[in-house]
Amino acid sequence: MTATLLIEIGVEELPPKAMRALADALADGVTQGLRDAGLAIGKTSRYATPRRLAVSITDVAEQTAPEAVEKAGPTVAIAFDDEGNATKAAEGFARSLGTTVDALAREDSDKGERLVYRATEPGKPLADLLQGAVDSALRGLPIPKLMRWGDSDTGFVRPVHWVVALHGAQIVPLTLFKEAADRNTQGHRFHHGGTIVLETADEYARALEETGHVIADPDVRKARIESQVTAAGETFGGRALIDDGLVEEVTALVEWPVGIAGTFDERFLVLPREVLISTLQEHQRYFPIEAGNGELMAGFVTVANLESRDVAQVIAGNERVVRPRLADALFFWEQDRRRGLAAHVDGLARVTFQQSLGSLADKSGRVATLCNRLGEAAGADSDTLARAAELAKADLLTEMVGEFPDLQGVMGYYYARDGGESDDVATAITEQYAPARAGAPIAATPAGQALALADRLDTLAGIFAIDRRPSGDKDPFGLRRAALGVLRTLIEGNLSLDLRAELDHALSMQPVEPAEGSLEALWTFHMERLRGYYAERGISGDRFDAVANLGLRDLVDFDRRIVAVDAFGREAAAQTVCGAHKRIRNILRRNASELDGRSFDDRLVEPGAETRLAQALEAQRDAVTGAMRDEDPARALAGLAALAEPLDAFFDDVMVMAEDDTLRQNRLALLQALDRLCREVADISCLALD
Known part of the structure; x- marks a missing residue:
């Protein structure tokens, strides 16, 4: 007999940012544990609210097969x-x-x-297998910080108050954190303060929603939040700005979402858009409302965790809470504008960037020097770039950024414009942090690109110089993100320069003697990120290795080649040419001693396949090298594709390792010339083609 299996762990309020990951890990762990135990199972569903983690699996056998x-x-x-x-x-x-x-x-x-x-x-019963499967799943949960309660010597993400374990209508023996499982779950803390008795595992989600005012499925709850926030924004006469990260966080905070609109004083609309959004969204978990013209309105939507009998009181409470936050922001805005951005530059000398690497003023000086080199590659105006580099970190000392750190760069833009700086300078200041996150756009202006590169290169070089590079999943300085920002800015900004030389220069400017091997480690670090960058674009590791083996330092050139190689790898001729190149490389490696100082002599070739290959090589050499001079690797690879047929015939009909020394060495020299041509674009022998 099979039936649905339900496991629920009732807890005190979970950390919002961990809820989804914990639910996924619990469901995956229990599912895998049951499979490993030999039980036949069906489809898995995961549930999570602030007060519970649960997994439901259909068609679970009551015992393993004999x-x-x-x-x-x-x-x-x-x-x-x-x-x-x-x-x-x-x-x-x-x-x-x-x-x-x-x-x-x-x-x-x-x-x-x-x-x-x-x-x-005989088969082993579910009752004997469940405890081990759940215990194993709990050990694998990504718990950010363990808590202990009572006299327990074991910890969990939050104190556990109840456990449910049902197989169909039967309670399955299970004890977690000294709580024995039964069929009793809990409803909403306020709408349904009592126990809900589950008759069967299948009624779990329905019983919680209809009786307990709890939407257990986080995806259903998230969709309802989005719908209610949208509807509340429309009743206000605008459009609620729905940020997925905020929706996900609110989903982890409520069990019975109710969207409610509120207002704030219109005098706060003088604040920059980003300040209002940060205040409402990041600090209050409110959704801002935008008018049809794209400007923010003096309103917001919040999501309550219950249906209040007096909604007006709830709205008034929300408005009362946000008012002092907005008042503080307005005060900071007025104070900072009164003082001006440039007035903070001198204060950078009193703020430590990193103990061994000096102050923010020291860092700004190094960044300015790096900008002198990078500005030319980016095509940036030197005066604009110099001024932007001088002011880049000044907003870190403003009142607004002190209270709202996520607005660094953004406030520099507003304060620079307010202080009479050019739009180009102001834009570069905010673009120094671009791309701000994975998938975000790179800096759009030449000065912004140069400043973003210089800032990241200095940070990367400094931290590697003091040997504090990332290890495992620890990256306190965000160096992986910084390196990816460098790579994306160069490639997507089409900036041709020698990245390794720039890394070396950035290392040489640090106020400490770089740790041994810093440059090589820093270069390898960037190449690892570059491999991941292309993997996310669907370009496989063998394509990456084919180009990386050439030791290219210009990532624009690297990108042109790898895109062309990836397309070439899907052509019919590629398999023949790449397979032949692998064979050529192996032959040359084994017989390197016979090639010292020897070059191919076309007068020694024998008629037939050898002659046709030599002629094809001569015919395609200029086409391939000419295409590479024109920075057209796709055309160069098309030239290599023309060698497929003569290469195939050559290896079928010709004995490379002939007994005659002169003939053998000349054929090896022919293969050497082919090898050089095949590596004009990339080391295509690396390509793994079926």
Whole structure:
């Protein structure tokens, strides 16, 4: 018999940012544990609210399938003495299996006739397997910080108050954190303060929603939040700005979402858009409302965790809470504008960037010097870039950024414009942090690109110089993100420069002697990020290796080549050419000593396949090298594709390792010339093609 299995762990309020990951890990862990135990199972559903983690699995068998067992014992010669009596060896074998010697079968083997045990072991019941599966799943949860409560010597993400374990209508024995499982769950803390008795596992989600005012499925809850926030924004006469990250966080904070609109004083609309959004969204978990013209309105939507009998009081409370936050922001805005951005530059000398790497003023100086080199590649105006570099970190000392750190760069833009700086300078200041996150756009202006590169290169070089590079999943300085920002800015901004040389220069400017091997480690670090960058674009590792093996330092050139190589790898001729190149590389590696100082002599070729290959090589050499001079690797690879047929015929008809020394060495020289041509674009011998 099969039935739905339900496991629910009732807890105190979970950390919002961890809820989804915990629910996924619990469901995956329990599912895998049951599979590993040999149980037949169906579809898995995961549930999570602030007060519970649960997993429901359909069609779970009540026991594993019976298993045929066969074990070979001692030979008959050892199992019985001369009088036919069972020896200790036979009796011990039978006893270990819970049977008697008489019940054992006999069969022939390569060592003679021997005793054999055959039986069908009954399936193991779910009741005996569930505890181990759940315990294993709990050990694998990504718990940010363990808590202990009462006299418990074990910890969990939050104190556990109840456990449910049902297989169909039957309670399955399970004890977690000293709580024995039953069929009793809990509804909404305020709408339904009592116990909900589950008759069967299948009624879990429905019973919680209809009786307990709890939407257990986080995806359903998230969709309802989005719908209610949208509707509330429309009643206000605008459009609620729905940020997915905020929706996800609110989903982890409520069990019964109710969207409610509120207002704030219109005098706060003088604040920059980003300040209003940060205040409402990041600090209050409110959704801002935008008018049809794209400007923010003096309103917001919040999501309550209950249906209030007095909604006006709830709205008034929300408005009362946000008012002082907005008032503070307005005060900071007015104070900072009164002082001006440039007035903060001198103060950077009093703020430490990193103990071994000096102050923010020291960092700003290094960044300005790096900008002098990078500005030319980006095509930036030197005066604009110099001024932007000077002011880049000044907003870190403003009142607004001190209170709202996520607005660094953004406030620099507003304060620079307010202080009379050019739009180009102001834009570069805010673009120094671009791309701000994965998938975000890179800096759009030349000055912004140069400043973003310089800032990241200095940070990367400094932290590597003091040997504080990332390890494992620890990256306190965000160097992985910084390196990816460098790579994306160069490639997507089409900035041609020698990245390794720029890394070396950035290292040389640090106020400490770089740790041994810093440059090589820093370069390798960037290449690892570059491999991941292309993997996310669907370009496989063999394509990356083919280009990386050339040791290119210009990532614009690297990108042109890898895109062309990826397309070439899907062509019919690629398999022949790449396979031949692998063979050529292997032959040359084994016979390198015969090639010293030798070059190919077309007068020594024999008629037939060898001549046709030599002619094809001569015909395509100029086409391939000319295409590369024109920075057109796709055309160069098309030239290599023309070698497919003559290469195939050559290896079918010609013996490279001829007995005649002159003939053999000339053929090796021919292969060497082909190898050089094949590596004009990339080391195509790396390509893994079926």
